[in-house]
Amino acid sequence: MSDETMRWAPAVPAANHPGGALRRWASGWWSVVHLVLHPLALALHVTALVLLVTGTALVPVLGIGFLLLVPARLLVAAGAHLERYRLAAVLGVHVPASGPCPVTGAWWRQLVLDPRPWRRAGHLALVSTFGVIGAGVVLALAGTGLAALAAPAVSAGLGHAGEYSWPFGIPGTLHAPALLVAAAGVLLLALTPPVARAFTAVEVLTARALLGPGRGEREAVLRRRVETLTETRSRTVDSVEAERRRIERDLHDGPQQRLVSLAMQLGMAKRALDRGGPDAAREFLDAASSSASAAISDMRHVARGIHPPVLTDRGLDAAVSALAAASPVPVDVEVLLPAGGRPSPTAEAIAYFCVSEALTNTAKHARASRAVVQLWHEAAPGAGLLRLRVSDDGVGGAAPAGGSVADGGSGLRGLGDRLAAVDGWLHLDSPPGGPTVLEAAVPWTVGGDR
Template structure:
């Protein structure tokens, strides 16, 4: 599986409260948003610390460009400049993810073909990164100065009444930023001004960082051509998986029809015949003559119920809906002829969406079925956990056994894994999931799958 197929979209911004939401919820959301704005303040305050790296990279880049006509000596500076620009861009991505929870995916490989000097000069990625570093070194540092001035003045205003009283100059306050003169004002008014300045600091910081986030996504992320190529591949994948999913659903419908015809239907026909014979025996010979037919009818009814449960379990097991993935996978392990160890690493209260649960359940079910039929394994381990993949929660699972191996995956589809795994691969691809199989001859076999945590809607 390539890195592109494993790349997820950035985290979705928080949706504001609906107009009809209870009034008690709105202040809590506004307060939480205000408090989170202090992370934007921290992000801006760190700009001057990274300024030395950014300015060094920009100076080397500009100097290298100027010296290129001088016998090509500028190329000697462009190489370290590119490295420093890349390091600065990586630092900015890390700070955005760590402090603002904004994940900017890295761009793809160099789109320019040809000799190395052509790639150095015409590769658009370093120039876009340099543009972002220039913005951070100017607009970002300006934002850092503004929020530091607001926060510093607010803290000074809060402390000013106590300091003024301690110095014996109650009601007299020096003006900030070295402005000559004094201010005469009540202590309550000065403290209120300090609270107001501190309250304004997070929204102002968020405004500055909003501009920075937009430019980071435009300059540090994939370019327009790369995004269009990703969309084209996405459309092609959806077109292919849609047709395969339709075929898989049709095959599943035929399987259910066959199971119903060969199992419960035959049992119910036998039950009807036995009840009819019991009725005739009751009319002719009394209760004793009808007893054997009633016993046979009871056995047929029990078998029909068992068959119906088996068919229903193949469609969607009730235990999965009622008790979640942990209980459903444990039930599969208990019914497996091969000993199975189950490890579920998220609490039952944190359940994925029903669609994600169902897909993960059938992945485990198909893997255990194939292991029992073909692997000749003595032990199977099933692991299920929740994982953060570039800002998006993913339900991950791994099924490993110590069997003979020999199954194969090719280009994201199952080559020799049978129609069951092929259908699972198509179903996973249709919901932005993936399936990977590592099964060398002689074993062991490891099947891994990932599906978005909230595919098809959350709980």
């Protein structure tokens, strides 16, 4: 399949894809596993709920309840963490943790009025009732189905060669009841995954509502998000303007001067040709040819600084390898990206310029003997992250250890602003004496897929 075919092939929804219904049914057995695990954590959940309710009821009695609320909150938090982990490990559902305590004031106010333990306790109560009921239902369906499938064979093994014993002593022949019982067993087993998915769907919704951030926390996150986007948009505009001025300066200092020199040399060659013939003009034409070659080289250099062609044609691995080959400091390159897959062009470009800026700073300031560039794909919600790390064994001191990118040079600040605008991040760790480590991450599909 060609690249263009892969790029423009429409995505087929899993439900409509051939075999998608069967895969969905088979994945429902993970819901069965999730429900069956409920009784194993029942003791922890019930103990946490009993301590929480009892401690709250005894708070007015000389504050005795506080002695129970502390372990109750710890057990409730442990139960919520266990449920979060189980949802992620078995069902692949990631529920974010809630934020800090929204209640201010004395410690006892936070202990009693903090809504997070009560929301978690509500979820544990649901798990201890609805979840256990769901576990019983799916176990009954699966167990009865397996028993129905095994019943004819067991009956034949017990010597009922001509008859099959129905419940309550109702006689019947072996052949016809065996088919009916086997069909009933298959039907029950076929119904088990969808029923389990229905139970776990309710549980996932309640887990996101009760274990995740509350409404106030979500609104605060959205406000911070708007503030961040407003700030990064302003910095990105400034960064783009600075990049435009850099390109204008490079064109003025490089190709423009070469072209002016070329025009002057061609004018002198023309006048020499009029006065002394071809031999007199040859020297000026040779100089003009050299100026034209230098102008082409300068234009390629400027274009490479805007977007290198090798990045578009051959991808990030080849482009970073070219940077490493051109660096005066020996560079080891380690690229671990999915076979046959590439990040979006925006993600590739940002990662490329991060590596380019880091290697440029290493060559100019680090006095390093070796550098290492690492790029890899990191699993994350959505399509994941494109991660990179550039390290060297130089003298360090580019920024305080653990400091922000704002402490670095204008190039790093521009990259940090560009990354922040697309929900990425950049971190520089360069203590005096070294080593210097620059790490960055950008969403895999930022700016659109290929």
